[in-house]
Amino acid sequence: MITLSGITKTFGYNAVLRGVDLHVDKGQSLVVIGGSGTGKSVLIKCIIGLITPDAGQIIIDGQDVTRSGHDKLLHRFGMLFQASALFDSLPVWENVCFRMLRSGQSRGDLRDLAAEKLRRVGLGPDVADKFPAELSGGMQKRVGLARAIAADPEIIFFDEPTAGLDPILAGVINDLIREITTEMGATAITITHDMSSVHAIADQVAMIHDGVVQWHGNIGALDQTDDAHVLQFITGSATGPIPTLR
Amino acid sequence: MSTGHITIDLDAIIANWRALDKMTSVETAAVVKADGYGLGAATVAKALAKAGARRFFVAVAEEGGAVRNAVGPGPEVSVFAGHMRGDTDTIGDLGLTPILNSLEQVTRHFDALPGHPFGIQLDTGMNRLGMEWDEWAAVAEIALAQRPTVVMSHLACADEPDHPMNAYQLDVFHKMTDGITVPRSLAATGGILLGKDYHFDLCRPGIGLYGGLPFTKARPVVQMDLPVVQIRHLDAGEVVGYANSWQATRPSRDRDPISGLRRRLDPVDVRQGHAILRQRTRATYWPRVDGLTDRGCDRPQRRPACVDPAWGSTNSGSTGRRVRHNWLRNPDVTWWALYTPDTRRMKRLLAMIGAATLGGFTTVGRIALFTASTFRHLATQPFYGREFGQALFQIGFLSLPVVGLTALFTGGALALQIYSGGARFSAEAVVPQIVAIGMVRELGPVLVGLMIAARVTSSIAAEIATMKVTEQIDALVTLSTHPMKYLTVPRVLAATLVMPALVGVGDIIGILGGYIVGTERLGFNAASYLQNTVDFLEQRDVISSLVKGAVFGFIAALMGCYYGMAAGRGASGVGAATKGAVVAAAVLILVANLILTEAFFSI
Numbered sequence A: 001m002i003t004l005s006g007i008t009k010t011f012g013y014n015a016v017l018r019g020v021d022l023h024v025d026k027g028q029s030l031v032v033i034g035g036s037g038t039g040k041s042v043l044i045k046c047i048i049g050l051i052t053p054d055a056g057q058i059i060i061d062g063q064d065v066t067r068s069g070h071d072k073l074l075h076r077f078g079m080l081f082q083a084s085a086l087f088d089s090l091p092v093w094e095n096v097c098f099r100m101l102r103s104g105q106s107r108g109d110l111r112d113l114a115a116e117k118l119r120r121v122g123l124g125p126d127v128a129d130k131f132p133a134e135l136s137g138g139m140q141k142r143v144g145l146a147r148a149i150a151a152d153p154e155i156i157f158f159d160e161p162t163a164g165l166d167p168i169l170a171g172v173i174n175d176l177i178r179e180i181t182t183e184m185g186a187t188a189i190t191i192t193h194d195m196s197s198v199h200a201i202a203d204q205v206a207m208i209h210d211g212v213v214q215w216h217g218n219i220g221a222l223d224q225t226d227d228a229h230v231l232q233f234i235t236g237s238a239t240g241p242i243p244t245l246r
Numbered sequence B: 001m002s003t004g005h006i007t008i009d010l011d012a013i014i015a016n017w018r019a020l021d022k023m024t025s026v027e028t029a030a031v032v033k034a035d036g037y038g039l040g041a042a043t044v045a046k047a048l049a050k051a052g053a054r055r056f057f058v059a060v061a062e063e064g065g066a067v068r069n070a071v072g073p074g075p076e077v078s079v080f081a082g083h084m085r086g087d088t089d090t091i092g093d094l095g096l097t098p099i100l101n102s103l104e105q106v107t108r109h110f111d112a113l114p115g116h117p118f119g120i121q122l123d124t125g126m127n128r129l130g131m132e133w134d135e136w137a138a139v140a141e142i143a144l145a146q147r148p149t150v151v152m153s154h155l156a157c158a159d160e161p162d163h164p165m166n167a168y169q170l171d172v173f174h175k176m177t178d179g180i181t182v183p184r185s186l187a188a189t190g191g192i193l194l195g196k197d198y199h200f201d202l203c204r205p206g207i208g209l210y211g212g213l214p215f216t217k218a219r220p221v222v223q224m225d226l227p228v229v230q231i232r233h234l235d236a237g238e239v240v241g242y243a244n245s246w247q248a249t250r251p252s253r254d255r256d257p258i259s260g261l262r263r264r265l266d267p268v269d270v271r272q273g274h275a276i277l278r279q280r281t282r283a284t285y286w287p288r289v290d291g292l293t294d295r296g297c298d299r300p301q302r303r304p305a306c307v308d309p310a311w312g313s314t315n316s317g318s319t320g321r322r323v324r325h326n327w328l329r330n331p332d333v334t335w336w337a338l339y340t341p342d343t344r345r346m347k348r349l350l351a352m353i354g355a356a357t358l359g360g361f362t363t364v365g366r367i368a369l370f371t372a373s374t375f376r377h378l379a380t381q382p383f384y385g386r387e388f389g390q391a392l393f394q395i396g397f398l399s400l401p402v403v404g405l406t407a408l409f410t411g412g413a414l415a416l417q418i419y420s421g422g423a424r425f426s427a428e429a430v431v432p433q434i435v436a437i438g439m440v441r442e443l444g445p446v447l448v449g450l451m452i453a454a455r456v457t458s459s460i461a462a463e464i465a466t467m468k469v470t471e472q473i474d475a476l477v478t479l480s481t482h483p484m485k486y487l488t489v490p491r492v493l494a495a496t497l498v499m500p501a502l503v504g505v506g507d508i509i510g511i512l513g514g515y516i517v518g519t520e521r522l523g524f525n526a527a528s529y530l531q532n533t534v535d536f537l538e539q540r541d542v543i544s545s546l547v548k549g550a551v552f553g554f555i556a557a558l559m560g561c562y563y564g565m566a567a568g569r570g571a572s573g574v575g576a577a578t579k580g581a582v583v584a585a586a587v588l589i590l591v592a593n594l595i596l597t598e599a600f601f602s603i
């Protein structure tokens, strides 16, 4: 479904991605882990077309989007941004149904649809008419999640979906992501730092370090690996190949 | 052969770093200031990063770029000069770690880059850089709460192991820092050699890496092959060079390498056209750079220890990872730069002027492209009606009060001015006509244009820039919505369409202001005032006013959108975008006003 080869991206002097190769099959859930600032968000933005890589190739569903652009694919994507990125001039329900606002459906129907999507991320209907600025960070995150899945996309990107949520809600969100991939057959790429999320969501795990995919394998292989980077990440140890000053 | 060259042995630099690292049980950084002591900071840093160095020090933020580029994002690149005014962007963008030297720098850093890593330098008696007791006492608590990467100081006399200054500074450093939990660093090359007491948590050798004293066991790094232009005979007591900087203590033999070397490097001889002796010599030479409070264009180290004559041999067999510099073409070699006018500074100045000019052209070009793109998206589907409606309301309706007020007072003031000015040649009677012409042709459109630049341009720029920095624009794209269509087109179109109406209102209220002052204060007859105004105004005056309005509205909204979309990251990006947009809009409106006035009324 998605194949990356040799993706590089440098900001000024900061060589963030230095040749990333990655592959996800249709209907699979890939979880990307890696230290803060290693370029996970940048990687996702490259795939979705928000950032143009300096070199390398991105193939989505057989189309080389590196050159032809993403425009024709965008309606099949959904994305949750790390900082939610809700439109603060629109009420929550218009945020959730943003894609459908111009589809000709009545605003009343759309509002109901939004309430349904909000329920799936654990938000009551009263939230629908609020403005994003009136919500807590975790609530904003969940609205962002509802927006990402509102139009039933085929390919979904989640940038830290459970960061800032309490463990109970994190469990709800993990289940939701799992459900979207297993029941609806969507392909998902999720960034997370939360190891319990990794186990709940992932079919495949890729670890980014120093601008490349340091380790890639099935979720089952994650606990068996003796890769020093992965081990340090899982155990959260301060000593190891990953420096703590970043 | 009239130019020399220098061979830099990177393997030796790595070996020296490793050797110094072995002498301590703590982390060893590498100082690559002054362009890696003249040997090329990028090359040196890259080699040392490969060898395992994870922290680098440069003197000033400008040097950080080359090093960051060479070592990649991981390693820490610290700046001795700290966070100087104007360095914020460089430090932020390149992820540099400024070593803050004063209260002022601490304040600046915390203000401009909260949460960004930094170190602290204390002064323990050298009086070069760093905070002294009282300053440190004032900021220590706040600064330490932010977890600096290092708290450091520098030894003044570490080259001389027996010097009492060393123990004194060690004692002061202890007193200033004992009990803190942040990594501490005191030792550079000399400090490493002084022993374990001086090592603390981090050592940061500089000169030793490059084979310089006091690291006597260092592997030589730099080898110079250079031709001798002239060889002089010196008697004991004769002096050499600018300011008699060296005095021979014994008569020199014919081919004294020292005098030969000195003469060769002093361009005075060349200019005076002395006979040139074609003789090749080879010398091993350690350049020495004295960091930050340098005494300007100093000489290289004067100790004869730095010259190791090896006569008669030709070029060294440079193998392996050696880098060759042609030092006439490459003025980076420190001591060459020391002996010549500061060509690098001039080059940098030229480069800055060039970059600024280019930057100006780039902005003009980008705005032109942005305008073209706005028209393209205006002409194609979809059109966002709701957003257009909101923009009309925001730009048109909500601007009415401010437009009305400015026009009213200006019209009134105009009437007073014309009356008192006209009185000088008995032309008081023309007040209605001149107020009408002045308001409609000129002041109405310009005033309203500038008010809109202040009110609308700034709010558009701030809104879009905020959307940019909070990734809302990216989110639009992922939701199949083109930001130009959704944000720019509705606003620009609304401003262009609504501004003629605003200007019309402004014109009328301005005339009204004149009318009120004219009839209430200056004794004009109400009916004839209005009659004069209406009779005098031509259709062309009104049309020009409305056309100007449309153009100014277009400019105001376009600038807001352009600067908003081009905003940099963070809150400062929003501020800069707003400022840039308002200034650009105001200037362009005034320029466009002149051009349009010329177009309408030049005949």
Ligand SMILES: Nc1ncnc2c1ncn2[C@@H]1O[C@H](COP(=O)(O)OP(=O)(O)OP(=O)(O)O)[C@@H](O)[C@H]1O
Pocket: A011, A014, A016, A034, A035, A036, A037, A038, A039, A040, A041, A042, A043, A082, B073
């Ligand atoms: N638009 C940009 N301009 C300049 N530098 C950028 C930009 N976007 C990201 N970076 C830099 O790229 C690096 C990687 O950023 P990224 O956001 O991908 O990190 P991350 O792996 O997602 O980290 P985290 O887990 O903390 O979210 C950082 O050093 C960041 O400063």
Ligand SMILES: [Mg+2]
Pocket: A040, A041, A042, A082, A159
């Ligand atoms: Mg991220």
